[in-house]
Amino acid sequence: MAEVSLQNISKTFGDTEAVRNLTLTIRDGEFVVLLGPTGAGKTTTLRLIAGLEKPDKGRVTIGGQDMAASAPASRDVAFVFQQYSLYPHLTVYENLAFPLRSPARRLSREEIDRRVRDVARMVRIDHKLENRSTRLSGGEMQRVAIGRALVRKPSIYLMDEPLSSLDAKLRGELRLELKRIQSELGSTLLYVTHDQIEAMTMADRIGILNEGELVQLGTPREIYSNPVNLHVAARLGQPHINLIPEGLVPGGQPPRGTKTIGARTEHIEIHAGNGTANAEIDWIEHLGDQSHLHMRIGGHKLVTLANPYVPVMPGDKITLMLKNPLYFGADGQRLV
Amino acid sequence: MSNATTAHSVVEPSSTSKRIAGFIVILYAVITMVPLAWIFLTSIKSPPDSISYPPKIVFQPTLEGYCNLFTTRTRQTPEYIQSLGPPTSTCDEITRSRNMVIAGPSNYWPRFTNSMVIAFGSTFLAVFLGTLAAYGFSRFRVPLADDLLFFILSTRMMPPIAVAIPIYLMYRELGLSDTALGMILLYTAVNVSLAVWLLKGFIDEIPREYEEAAMIDGYTRLQAFRKVVLPQATTGIAATAIFCLIFAWNEYAFAVLLTSGTAQTAPPFIPTIIGEGGMDWPAVAAGTTIFLVPILVFTILLRKQLLRGITFGAVRK
Numbered sequence: 001m002a003e004v005s006l007q008n009i010s011k012t013f014g015d016t017e018a019v020r021n022l023t024l025t026i027r028d029g030e031f032v033v034l035l036g037p038t039g040a041g042k043t044t045t046l047r048l049i050a051g052l053e054k055p056d057k058g059r060v061t062i063g064g065q066d067m068a069a070s071a072p073a074s075r076d077v078a079f080v081f082q083q084y085s086l087y088p089h090l091t092v093y094e095n096l097a098f099p100l101r102s103p104a105r106r107l108s109r110e111e112i113d114r115r116v117r118d119v120a121r122m123v124r125i126d127h128k129l130e131n132r133s134t135r136l137s138g139g140e141m142q143r144v145a146i147g148r149a150l151v152r153k154p155s156i157y158l159m160d161e162p163l164s165s166l167d168a169k170l171r172g173e174l175r176l177e178l179k180r181i182q183s184e185l186g187s188t189l190l191y192v193t194h195d196q197i198e199a200m201t202m203a204d205r206i207g208i209l210n211e212g213e214l215v216q217l218g219t220p221r222e223i224y225s226n227p228v229n230l231h232v233a234a235r236l237g238q239p240h241i242n243l244i245p246e247g248l249v250p251g252g253q254p255p256r257g258t259k260t261i262g263a264r265t266e267h268i269e270i271h272a273g274n275g276t277a278n279a280e281i282d283w284i285e286h287l288g289d290q291s292h293l294h295m296r297i298g299g300h301k302l303v304t305l306a307n308p309y310v311p312v313m314p315g316d317k318i319t320l321m322l323k324n325p326l327y328f329g330a331d332g333q334r335l336v
Numbered sequence: 337m338s339n340a341t342t343a344h345s346v347v348e349p350s351s352t353s354k355r356i357a358g359f360i361v362i363l364y365a366v367i368t369m370v371p372l373a374w375i376f377l378t379s380i381k382s383p384p385d386s387i388s389y390p391p392k393i394v395f396q397p398t399l400e401g402y403c404n405l406f407t408t409r410t411r412q413t414p415e416y417i418q419s420l421g422p423p424t425s426t427c428d429e430i431t432r433s434r435n436m437v438i439a440g441p442s443n444y445w446p447r448f449t450n451s452m453v454i455a456f457g458s459t460f461l462a463v464f465l466g467t468l469a470a471y472g473f474s475r476f477r478v479p480l481a482d483d484l485l486f487f488i489l490s491t492r493m494m495p496p497i498a499v500a501i502p503i504y505l506m507y508r509e510l511g512l513s514d515t516a517l518g519m520i521l522l523y524t525a526v527n528v529s530l531a532v533w534l535l536k537g538f539i540d541e542i543p544r545e546y547e548e549a550a551m552i553d554g555y556t557r558l559q560a561f562r563k564v565v566l567p568q569a570t571t572g573i574a575a576t577a578i579f580c581l582i583f584a585w586n587e588y589a590f591a592v593l594l595t596s597g598t599a600q601t602a603p604p605f606i607p608t609i610i611g612e613g614g615m616d617w618p619a620v621a622a623g624t625t626i627f628l629v630p631i632l633v634f635t636i637l638l639r640k641q642l643l644r645g646i647t648f649g650a651v652r653k
Binding site (some may be wrong): 050051052071072073075077078079081083085087088089098099102103104105148152 | 551552556563567
């Protein structure tokens with residue numbers, strides 16, 4: 001395990017700038033998640049660390065050593081790809097043993113066997129070791145892919161949306177397993193996703209990428225409650241943060257220059273309608289343990305979570321108040 | 337399954353159309369196989385039977401054609417043949433019954449060996465070079481890649497024999513005329529364009545993530561190519577090898593022009609088998625029959641890969 005650091009990295013493909021002036025340090029043993037929409041430069045960042053791409057500018061160091069001249073094989077990183085991850089002509093066992101059999105490593109047959117079986121147990125695939133890798137379910141394949149990374153003890157694990165091709169239930173299970181394995185091994189891990197739940201539940205720190213730039217880096221808590229701009233605020237939170245023009249809803253003390261107010265569920269107070277009613281319930285989505293309240297105020301729509309037993313009906317008049325919401329200026333930056 | 341054969345099933349053809357299809361397939365198979373059967377039957381006829389008119393369907397089979405193919409014979413007086421001891425082999429016996437004795441082996445076997453060496457050698461070279469070139473075109477940003485690929489293909493745009501005269505003169509200057517090496521290089525040059533194009537298609541289909549994964553797992557690019565790309569390209573390689581082999585094995589025009597002695601292949605040799613009083617048709621047919629065997633065996637061995645190779649794109653995801 002080692003500290004991995006990117007300094008002022010830029011990478012351009014043709015006309016598109018995939019990564020712009022990116023500086024990021026992943027501390028030893030840390031689980032960092034890069035979160036961003038498609039095309040934000042997440043995968044490119046991983047590939048730059050792995051050595052599959054060469055940066056146009058900037059430095060990549062692993063354990064303090066400059067990696068500029070190192071081939072992927074000598075960087076001591078492990079990579080889990082989003083798909084196509086298993087060698088289709090090999091069995092599960094051979095897939096797991098593949099990194100250990102590399103000419104660069106020269107391990108004894110017994111050592112390889114021991115490590116393959118250990119890892120297979122860890123990712124719970126030990127009952128299918130002799131299967132062809134193409135004869136597995138999606139979840140099993142992805143467990144083998146993760147196992148193939150874990151079978152080595154590299155400086156850093158790089159994972160590119162490893163759970164995105166799985167169904168929701170499996171994704172939930174593997175998310176927990178991955179976090180458990182990472183904390184058991186104390187591994188350094190850089191994980192790329194566009195799923196905010198994965199980011200919130202697994203990360204020690206989250207990096208928000210947008211158009212090749214690192215917009216904010218911090219703990220999940222910080223990113224959620226202290227977003228630096230509108231973009232970051234919109235990445236996290238379910239339901240989506242409500243962005244409303246300043247002055248529409250009473251409450252709060254907007255600083256000078258406020259253009260937009262961001263209001264999550266916890267920033268909105270609802271009172272049953274009386275003389276001061278300023279909004280109307282549009283629609284209620286029952287989720288079981290909670291409800292989504294869809295409201296309309298002055299031509300704007302808001303969504304908030306509510307206790308399902310709140311006695312309101314579509315068409316009811318209500319009073320909305322803001323409570324310490326987030327304020328953003330005309331440029332989208334946060335105002336405090 | 338229960339409704340698979342109902343009249344209105346859209347997936348299962350009706351029994352009438354199946355019967356018609358079966359008839360057409362059998363008819364086609366018969367038409368294409370009759371010449372092969374005829375060649376084989378001729379090879380086990382005696383020379384008079386082979387040229388009798390109307391052709392004989394029922395006849396006494398004999399190995400005379402095969403004996404004549406592999407031996408040279410001289411005519412002797414019956415008294416001389418009487419004076420010899422008992423015949424040493426079936427061929428000896430057959431030959432003596434025609435008032436001849438075996439003088440020695442014919443050139444068929446050396447010519448056949450030449451064919452094997454040249455066809456398999458050039459196939460190996462063409463597939464080897466083709467695989468490497470196809471991988472390069474598929475994976476790297478080769479400057480002017482499209483133009484180069486077009487250039488490679490353009491070598492197939494005219495019949496190869498159109499350049500026969502320049503090649504003949506060039507080979508004479510270089511001392512490559514009538515050498516196995518010369519023929520291997522020539523067939524490789526013709527086949528390599530086909531190999532590059534076919535294999536590029538196959539290699540393009542293999543996601544590059546596999547090699548990237550292998551390279552991160554501690555392998556160099558060449559090792560990743562060998563361990564990950566090659567095993568997945570076997571279908572394409574097998575299909576390409578068969579096409580190359582069939583061309584090199586059957587090639588006649590260049591072989592006639594550029595080989596005459598030591599490096600002559602079987603195709604130009606077979607028509608030169610001349611018996612007494614005209615062509616020795618059973619021997620020619622025997623030579624052709626044996627000539628078919630290697631390509632048949634090779635194709636049957638790789639049949640599965642070949643079928644998948646021909647239909648590839650349709651069945652691969």
